[in-house]
Amino acid sequence: MWINNLSTDHDTVLTRYSATSRQIAAEFRDAPPRPAMESINEPTFSGTWGDDESYRLLAELNRAFHRVVRDSGGRNANRLLVLPTLYTNSEQGRLDALAAELTALHDPMVATTIRFYAAMAGRRCPLAARHPHLRHPGPVGRHRRHRRPDRPDTVPR
Known part of the structure; x- marks a missing residue:
């Protein structure tokens, strides 16, 4: 997916991501409050130098998504937004990074998601x-x- 290239083509990917988020937010602005919106499904980034850089990139995407959706108004001002951890898994470092994002957002209408694919x-x-x-x-x-x-x-x- 093109979002994976955020580390190597930052401005282009962020601009495209924000534009996509704006289109989706506009479509759901007046929709009933039941549909939640997720920033990205199972995020991963290519060309990074480790988890710390990937955490920073994901936080940037999540903040952009949060800002775009909330600023679109209508029912999106209070719609439930879902933010994933890096790789959408439950390793403690990923949970801690997302917890820091949630604290910074000060938004009670944000949920988190993780995946557990067991053998x-x-x-x-x-x-x-x-x-x-x-x-x-x-x-x-x-x-x-x-x-x-x-x-x-x-x-x-």
Whole structure:
């Protein structure tokens, strides 16, 4: 993906990313508040000199995304925004870098996302026992919400 080249073609990629984010934000400006918007899916950067540079690049993209969406107005002023960790995984360094971003944004309508792809295909996901409102239909990573008896407003989507 072209965003991966942020370290080697910084200005071009950032300009294109901001323009793309503006188009998407404009499209959803007056949409119901339910759709969340994510800055980037599973971010990775080529040509970097390690995680510290990649953290800096991801923080820059996340800030640009946050600013563009919030500044677009309408329902985007309070829409839930989702920011990933580097590589969208849960290593402590990646979590710490994202936590610093979240603190700097001072925005209660920002969520985070991580992915966990385990070599556990066919085995019960460890999240299922701790989160009974999630149903595990198969290999790890394929959760579906189902109606919770104690929360009638929870409907499968």
